[in-house]
Amino acid sequence: MTAPHRPDDRAATGSEPDDDRFPELLTRPPARTDTALAAHIDEKVAHQALAAGFDTHRARALASARFGHLAVMVFPNCDDVAQLTAAACWMSAIAAVDDVCDDEDAAGVPAHAGAYLTLALAALDPAHLTEPHESGLRRELGRRPYLRHLGASFTLLGRHATPGQLARIRAETTTVFTAQQAPISWRTAGIRPPVWEFLAARQADGFGPALALTDLMGGYELGPGHYEHPGVRRALRLANLAMVIVNDLYSQGKDAPGAVTLPALIAHERGYSRAEAISAACRAHNTAVREFDEACRTLRTALPDLMVARFLDGLRAWIAGARAWHAFSARYPLPRQASATGA
Numbered sequence: 166m167t168a169p170h171r172p173d174d175r176a177a178t179g180s181e182p183d184d185d186r187f188p189e190l191l192t193r194p195p196a197r198t199d200t201a202l203a204a205h206i207d208e209k210v211a212h213q214a215l216a217a218g219f220d221t222h223r224a225r226a227l228a229s230a231r232f233g234h235l236a237v238m239v240f241p242n243c244d245d246v247a248q249l250t251a252a253a254c255w256m257s258a259i260a261a262v263d264d265v266c267d268d269e270d271a272a273g274v275p276a277h278a279g280a281y282l283t284l285a286l287a288a289l290d291p292a293h294l295t296e297p298h299e300s301g302l303r304r305e306l307g308r309r310p311y312l313r314h315l316g317a318s319f320t321l322l323g324r325h326a327t328p329g330q331l332a333r334i335r336a337e338t339t340t341v342f343t344a345q346q347a348p349i350s351w352r353t354a355g356i357r358p359p360v361w362e363f364l365a366a367r368q369a370d371g372f373g374p375a376l377a378l379t380d381l382m383g384g385y386e387l388g389p390g391h392y393e394h395p396g397v398r399r400a401l402r403l404a405n406l407a408m409v410i411v412n413d414l415y416s417q418g419k420d421a422p423g424a425v426t427l428p429a430l431i432a433h434e435r436g437y438s439r440a441e442a443i444s445a446a447c448r449a450h451n452t453a454v455r456e457f458d459e460a461c462r463t464l465r466t467a468l469p470d471l472m473v474a475r476f477l478d479g480l481r482a483w484i485a486g487a488r489a490w491h492a493f494s495a496r497y498p499l500p501r502q503a504s505a506t507g508a
Contacts (some may be wrong), residue, residue: 186492187414189447191454195486197241198234202249206233209250210257217317218310219261230496232257238486239375240382242479251321252378258318259338259374260496261311266345278349281311282342288312289319289342290335322381329389330381337373344369351425360430364409364449367427368402371409372487376401379479380472387476396464397473403457404480408487410450414443415497454484 211228215221236253243249262285266278288306293299306312323331347366351358358366380387391397413427420426427449432442461477491497 187443187447189444189451190411190414190488191451192488193481193485195238195241195489196482197238197486198489199237200234202246203231203234203237206236206246206250206253207231209233210253213254213317214257214261214310214314217314218308219314223310226495227257227261229494230257230260231490231494232260234494235487235490236382238489239483240378240479241482241486242384243382245325248325248382251318251325252375252382254314254318255322255334255378256375258311258315259341261314262342263345265311266349279346282345284309284312285315285342286339288316289338322378326381327386330377330386333389333392334374334377334381337377341370341373348425357425357430357433360427360434363425363427363430364406367409367413368406371405371412372483373405376405376480376483379483380476383475383479385472385475387472391468391470391473391476394468394473396460396467397476400457400460400464400477400480403453403460404484407450407453407457407484410446410453411488411491414446414450415491418498419496457481457484 207228210232211224214224214227219227232253233249235256236249240249240252243252262281265281284305287302292302294302306316319331319334322334326334344366347358347370350356387397410427417426417428427446428439428442431437431445432439435442435445437445457480461481464477465474
C-alpha cells in the first residue's frame with residue numbers, strides 16, 4: 166500500500182533528536198518519522214526473533230537496534246504494517262548474520278564465520294542434498310536461530326514481492342555474504358588493506374539486501390532491464406557507498422580494538438590523527454552523496470522513465486533515513502569524544 170509524500174512529523178511524534186557527532190556529514194532529514202508506528206514494528210521484530218529461537222537478551226538487542234524505525238524512515242511511501250514488518254525483520258535478519266560472524270556475544274565464533282555464511286546461503290537459497298545429508302543440513306538449519314530468522318524473514322518478504330523482486334533480493338544478499346569473506350581473510354591473515362580495496366569490499370558488503378526492497382516497498386516493480394541499467398546501478402552503488410561510510414563511522418563504538426575500519430585505514434595510510442581520519446571519511450561520504458545526486462540528474466535526462474524516477478527518489482529517501490537511524494540506534498553506541506570534533 167502506498168501513500169503520498171508527507172511532511173516531516175518529528176515534532177508531532179517526539180522522535181529522537183538529530184545527531185551531532187559528525188557535523189561534517191552532508192545530511193538531509195528523513196522524509197518520514199513516525200515513532201508510534203516504528204515502535205510497534207520494533208516489537209514485531211522482537212517477537213519474530215523469539216519465535217526463531219533467539220534468547221530474550223538477543224531478541225531484545227535486535228529490537229533495541231530499532232529496525233522498525235529504520236523501515237519507517239527509509240520507506241516513507243509504505244503504510245502497510247505487514248509490509249513494513251517484513252522489511253524490518255529482513256534487515257534485522259541480515260544484521261543477525263553479520264553479528265554471528267563478528268561477535269562472540271551473539272553466540273558465534275568469528276573464526277567460523279565462513280561456515281556461518283555458507284549456511285546462510287543454504288537457508289536463503291535452499292540446498293537440495295541426498296539422504297542422509299539432507300537431514301543433517303535440515304537439522305543444522307533448524308537449530309540455529311540466525312538461520313531460522315533469515316529464512317522466516319525471506320518468507321515474509323515473499324508474501325509481498327514478485328518472483329523477480331525475490332530473485333533480485335536473493336542475488337543482492339548472496340553478494341553481501343560473499344563479500345563478507347574479505348574482512349574475515351584480512352583479520353585471519355593480519356592484513357591491513359589499502360583504502361580503495363577496503364571500500365570496494367565494503368560497497369559489496371553493504372546495504373544491498375535492503376536497498377533492493379526500494380520498489381517493493383514503494384508499491385511498484387522496477388523491471389530487470391532498468392534495475393541493471395548502468396546508470397541505475399551507478400546510483401544504487403553510490404547510495405550504498407555513502408551508507409557504508411556512515412556505518413563505519415557509527416560502528417567505531419562497537420568495533421573490537423584493531424578492527425579494520427575506514428577511519429583506521431585512512432589514519433594509517435595518510436599518517437592522520439584519529440580526528441583527521443574521521444574528517445576525511447566524512448568528506449568521502451559527502452563526495453559519494455554529491456556524485457549520487459549528479460548521477461540521478463544525469464539519469465533522469467538519459468532515461469526519462471516514471472519507475473526509474475520513483476526508484477531514484479526511493480534511494481534518496483533511503484540515504485536520509487539510514488543516516489538518521491545510525492544516529493540513535495542502540496546498535497551503534499559511539500562516545501561523543503570520538504567525534505570528528507574531538508581528538
